[in-house]
Amino acid sequence: MKRRAAIYCRISEDRTGAGLGVERQRQDCEALAERLGVDVVALYSDNDVSAYSGRARPGYAALLDGIRAGSVDVVLAWHEDRLHRSPRELEDYIDACAPREVATMFVQAGELDLATASGRMTARIRGAVSRAESEHKAERVRRAQLQAAQAGKWLGGSRPFGWNVQADGSATINKREAREVRRACEAVLSGASLGGLAADLNKRGVTTSTGRPWNATTLRQVLRRPRNAGLSVMHGQIMGESTWPALVSETTWRGVCAVFNDPSRRRGSTNRVRHLLVGIATCGAPGCGLPLKTASMTTRTPGVYRKIYRCTVGGGGHVGRDVRAVDDHVERVLLGVLSRPQSAPALAEQSEPSGESQRLEAVALRAQMAEAADLFAESKITGAQLAKINARLQERLDDVEAAMARANRGSALAPFRNGRDPEKVWQSLSMDRKRDVVREMMTVTVLPSGRRGKVYDPELVRIEPRKSE
Numbered sequence: 001m002k003r004r005a006a007i008y009c010r011i012s013e014d015r016t017g018a019g020l021g022v023e024r025q026r027q028d029c030e031a032l033a034e035r036l037g038v039d040v041v042a043l044y045s046d047n048d049v050s051a052y053s054g055r056a057r058p059g060y061a062a063l064l065d066g067i068r069a070g071s072v073d074v075v076l077a078w079h080e081d082r083l084h085r086s087p088r089e090l091e092d093y094i095d096a097c098a099p100r101e102v103a104t105m106f107v108q109a110g111e112l113d114l115a116t117a118s119g120r121m122t123a124r125i126r127g128a129v130s131r132a133e134s135e136h137k138a139e140r141v142r143r144a145q146l147q148a149a150q151a152g153k154w155l156g157g158s159r160p161f162g163w164n165v166q167a168d169g170s171a172t173i174n175k176r177e178a179r180e181v182r183r184a185c186e187a188v189l190s191g192a193s194l195g196g197l198a199a200d201l202n203k204r205g206v207t208t209s210t211g212r213p214w215n216a217t218t219l220r221q222v223l224r225r226p227r228n229a230g231l232s233v234m235h236g237q238i239m240g241e242s243t244w245p246a247l248v249s250e251t252t253w254r255g256v257c258a259v260f261n262d263p264s265r266r267r268g269s270t271n272r273v274r275h276l277l278v279g280i281a282t283c284g285a286p287g288c289g290l291p292l293k294t295a296s297m298t299t300r301t302p303g304v305y306r307k308i309y310r311c312t313v314g315g316g317g318h319v320g321r322d323v324r325a326v327d328d329h330v331e332r333v334l335l336g337v338l339s340r341p342q343s344a345p346a347l348a349e350q351s352e353p354s355g356e357s358q359r360l361e362a363v364a365l366r367a368q369m370a371e372a373a374d375l376f377a378e379s380k381i382t383g384a385q386l387a388k389i390n391a392r393l394q395e396r397l398d399d400v401e402a403a404m405a406r407a408n409r410g411s412a413l414a415p416f417r418n419g420r421d422p423e424k425v426w427q428s429l430s431m432d433r434k435r436d437v438v439r440e441m442m443t444v445t446v447l448p449s450g451r452r453g454k455v456y457d458p459e460l461v462r463i464e465p466r467k468s469e
């Protein structure tokens with residue numbers, strides 16, 4: 001009677017037979033069965049491609065059951081690596097095969113001799129060596145990924161807009177695209193809408209790196225990339241300086257991100273904040289201090305409404321003041337301050353590169369985090385220690401990054417520098433940007449008037465210079 005053979009196939013990303021499909025493994029095993037003169041009575045297979053080590057293999061379990069039940073005399077597999085993934089599995093396999101002297105034959109590596117003590121020892125040594133190799137490989141891969149991320153290397157995918165990528169993963173600035181990124185960042189910081197910027201790029205025939213037209217979403221994605229500021233990222237975390245040249249300064253990049261994160265910007269374009277002081281001016285009633293909203297008021301003329309700023313406390317609220325009148329008043333005061341020659345030094349002082357000290361501190365903090373990650377990769381500290389170090393550094397880094405974002409948002413006054421006509425500059429700004437200017441320069445408090453229907457009284461709007469943070 002011919003010996004009964006079971007074929008076992010497994011797809012995995014192991015180094016041996018990587019990408020070798022089940023079909024190919026089966027054909028090779030069947031050819032082997034023919035050479036050996038055995039009958040193939042069963043075929044078991046598993047798909048391990050996305051497996052983490054230790055994942056259950058139903059095909060393998062069924063094979064062992066077949067061996068233990070005595071329905072298999074010989075096991076055929078493509079390579080030893082297909083059969084066991086760990087020394088523990090090998091021991092189970094030896095235990096299952098030993099009582100019936102089940103033989104194991106490989107297409108690639110000959111016979112696994114489990115019938116003798118020296119054969120089993122050879123199998124165990126081979127298994128241990130293979131295990132050690134795969135562990136080392138995992139370590140190497142993890143370390144290489146970490147290093148690549150730390151160095152900001154390109155890990156694949158379509159070419160990022162703004163750079164030319166070389167074969168070795170390094171990059172040089174694509175001058176034309178980099179100029180577009182810088183222009184777009186500046187425009188966003190001055191309050192331009194993403195939709196408008198995308199339309200402008202399309203009109204000028206500038207496409208994405210894959211040759212497609214821009215829209216607000218793709219443009220936002222490009223402008224948000226930490227890589228723009230020469231930072232590298234892994235798992236959503238900034239790891240440090242990238243080896244790629246930066247397109248913009250880190251403070252500019254953070255300022256752009258801060259603009260994107262501004263809740264007033266997240267409203268749809270139809271639902272934009274249309275009034276200068278909504279949420280900025282506060283109620284001056286004793287003990288209130290709530291930011292004001294707007295409401296529509298009927299007037300003596302039927303069908304004509306006027307907008308008022310009002311506090312929302314208790315029905316009528318503490319204050320209600322005509323939007324136009326308050327806005328005009330605040331604008332006049334603001335432009336008056338900006339036009340004064342005394343303001344020039346303040347504006348000039350602001351024009352120093354802002355956020356530079358924070359940037360340097362962020363670089364130092366990230367370097368410390370990278371060092372800790374290295375120690376972890378080299379098994380010099382535990383995961384728990386790494387987490388503890390990271391949590392401490394991250395807390396400080398969050399503060400520093402927030403300060404950097406604030407520092408650059410503070411450049412709302414930038415357009416007024418260099419002796420430009422404040423009124424002209426003011427008129428050219430978007431509502432969002434005007435609001436930034438107000439926020440930066442002053443606090444506005446609307447005081448209760450005590451009487452209704454009174455003519456607008458500028459005395460009841462208190463405007464104070466904002467103390468610098």
Ligand SMILES: [Zn+2]
Pocket residue numbers: 283284285288289290311312313317318319
């Ligand atoms: Zn109030």
